[in-house]
Amino acid sequence: MKNPDTFPTVLRELLRTHQAFLSYAASHVQKLNLTLPQFDVIITLGGTSGLPYKTLGEKTLITKGTLTGVINRLEDKGLIQRVASKTDGRSQIIRLTEAGNALFKCAFPEHLTFIGRLFDDYSPEDIATLEADLVRLHKAVSTARGAGETLNDDEYEE
Amino acid sequence: MKNPDTFPTVLRELLRTHQAFLSYAASHVQKLNLTLPQFDVIITLGGTSGLPYKTLGEKTLITKGTLTGVINRLEDKGLIQRVASKTDGRSQIIRLTEAGNALFKCAFPEHLTFIGRLFDDYSPEDIATLEADLVRLHKAVSTARGAGETLNDDEYEE
DNA sequence: CTCAGTTTGTTCTAATTAGAACAAAATAGT
DNA sequence: ACTATTTTGTTCTAATTAGAACAAACTGAG
Incomplete structure (x- = not known):
């Protein structure tokens, strides 16, 4: 094993930086009354006419067991809807409602600005x-x- | 805002790398019948005669509301114990039991080797x-x- | 000694995590 | 047409996440 004195601190820094970043990002998203995974789904769907559930899972890093719950809660908030696939009885297409799209158009640029600040220097x-x-x-x-x-x-x- | 085309991909990579690392680390820790937060507590306590709950929280990145539950489950497994502070009625010292210490001595070097492999090159x-x-x-x-x-x-x- | 403010750890909350197990539908081979 | 295998999304599970609210104990000022 190489570098035994230094890699633990690198990994700890990965965990801390990740946690700090999530906390920072969440502080903005909370103002929209959403959680980070919910917002992640909305920005992934934004600009599309809908995505299959499976594709949505792949793009958002939310495992499929969890994704069902996140989608349920977004559906309850009236921001997305499920549409059965016409070609595959197992599949569903997830898309933003008008309210969801309006939120996306307003909030996404703000969020990009908010996050972009980290890289000003x-x-x-x-x-x-x-x-x-x-x-x-x-x-x-x-x-x-x-x-x-x-x-x-x-x-x-x- | 600078670099608007590139920072989203950097942040997504931070999230993916973090998730991949956790999954990798967990695959080893699961063999010990522990979760990552539980193992994190054990390796933080290893080599000490005990730490105050507050210090443990600071060193492990587990917020205090969550830490109570993690400590309860480790106590149930017989790996740690709580000891009331002699000097502050509010405080508790958390320390490894003999079983916890034995697990630490055996598993920690293995885990370092397992994680160290990531940095072989x-x-x-x-x-x-x-x-x-x-x-x-x-x-x-x-x-x-x-x-x-x-x-x-x-x-x-x- | 008293009192206001702070600290410590627990309880509670809603949401998420990461699978495993499952049923329904699709696919591929014969 | 039939059958075995794979895929899709849901349900279920135990654990964790990140606070807020709380009660008990401590601290510092007067």
């Missing part, structure tokens, strides 16, 4: 370096999980 | 760069939350 190279570091760690984890297991496209492109 | 400079990037983002978040708010020592040193 970053150059494009700084951001590229950070992203490259995270991608590398992500690949290291995937490699360690299963030798040769490749990640699907969505995990590296967006 | 990293040089010390690579790790330093990654950590610096994460610390910088963490500071950016803290700065955005409250101008001038300083982080306590523990968030940057370990």
Whole structure:
């Protein structure tokens, strides 16, 4: 094992930075009376005419068992609706309602501004370096999980 | 706002990398019949004669409302015990039992090896760069939350 | 000694996490 | 047409998340 004195602090910093970021992002989203996973679903659906449940799960990092509950609560708030697929009896298409779309159009640019502030002092190279570091760690984890297991496209492109 | 086309992908990568890492770490800890927060408490207590509840919360990133439940379940498993403070009627000292200590001594080195594998191809400079990037983002978040708010020592040193 | 303010850990809350198990529908092979 | 396998989304489970509210104990000022 290499670097035994330093990797624990790196990983702790990953966890702390992640937690700090979620807390920061949530502080804005709470004003919309939404939770982060709920908002994530709305911004993923924004600008589309609807997505299959499975695709929505892939794009949002919410596992399917959990996603049902998140969608139920958004449906209760009148922000999304489920539409049965015409071609596959198992499938559902999830899409924003008019209210959901209005919220998306108003809140998403605000949220981008709110989050974008974190990077006010970053150059494009700084951001590229950070992203490259995270991608590398992500690949290291995937490699360690299963030798040769490749990640699907969505995990590296967006 | 600067870099509007790139920061969303960086943040998504932070979330994905974090999720992938947790899943990887959990796959080892599950073999001990523990969850990640439970194991985190055990390795935080390992090598000490006990820590006050408050200190434990600070070191583990588990908020105090949640920590009570995690400690209850570890107590039920016979791995830790609560000891009333002799000097402060409100405080409790949390410490490992003999069983907890034995598990720590056995499992912690294994876990370090398991996690250390992620960094087999990293040089010390690579790790330093990654950590610096994460610390910088963490500071950016803290700065955005409250101008001038300083982080306590523990968030940057370990 | 008294009192106001702060600290500590618990209880409570709604939501989420990450699967496993399941039923219904689709697919592929014969 | 039949059958086995796979896929899709739901239900269920135990645990966790992140506070807010609370009661008991402590601290500091007067």
